[in-house]
Amino acid sequence: MDKQRQSQRDQLFKPELHDPYLRHWHAHGDAFCPECGVSYQAGRWSWQELDDAEHAERTACPACRRIADKAPAGNLTLAGHFVKEHSDEICNLLRNTEALEKREHPLERLMTIGDDPEGLVVTTTGMHLANRLGHALEAAYKGHADYKYSDDQTLVRIRWERN
Numbered sequence: 001m002d003k004q005r006q007s008q009r010d011q012l013f014k015p016e017l018h019d020p021y022l023r024h025w026h027a028h029g030d031a032f033c034p035e036c037g038v039s040y041q042a043g044r045w046s047w048q049e050l051d052d053a054e055h056a057e058r059t060a061c062p063a064c065r066r067i068a069d070k071a072p073a074g075n076l077t078l079a080g081h082f083v084k085e086h087s088d089e090i091c092n093l094l095r096n097t098e099a100l101e102k103r104e105h106p107l108e109r110l111m112t113i114g115d116d117p118e119g120l121v122v123t124t125t126g127m128h129l130a131n132r133l134g135h136a137l138e139a140a141y142k143g144h145a146d147y148k149y150s151d152d153q154t155l156v157r158i159r160w161e162r163n
């Protein structure tokens with residue numbers, strides 16, 4: 001990869017510039033999402049209470065908007081016999097991994113875990129969580145994972161397989 005391409009790639013990795021759900025948030029003042037309780041203060045999302053909740057804007061956060069729009073940023077397919085035989089255990093790993101991620105990064109959430117002819121399909125509100133889930137599956141159960149980003153770097157598709 002040449003230098004120019006590399007620098008374009010680095011820019012593209014700033015999701016707040018390209019993700020339609022994040023793009024305009026830097027212009028907002030303090031805000032509070034009545035759906036999930038997350039707050040936006042001084043340009044940061046957190047689970048902390050706002051200093052001045054009374055004057056904050058009440059509006060759905062980017063994660064709740066993605067959930068309402070059914071527009072995931074991460075899509076994982078978990079395929080193979082192993083997945084079908086251990087689906088409860090795998091779901092626990094996915095939920096525990098989400099809980100850890102969400103504490104630090106409130107916009108990174110699981111959207112759906114669903115059955116699929118191949119095994120399971122999982123969607124997330126953030127690419128970071130999707131990646132973390134892929135790595136957690138590999139760390140816990142080996143298998144093979146494949147990560148593919150959309151051209152505009154706003155969606156990651158992951159396929160993890162173990163037979």
Ligand SMILES: [Zn+2]
Pocket residue numbers: 033034035036037038060061062063064065
């Ligand atoms: Zn929310």
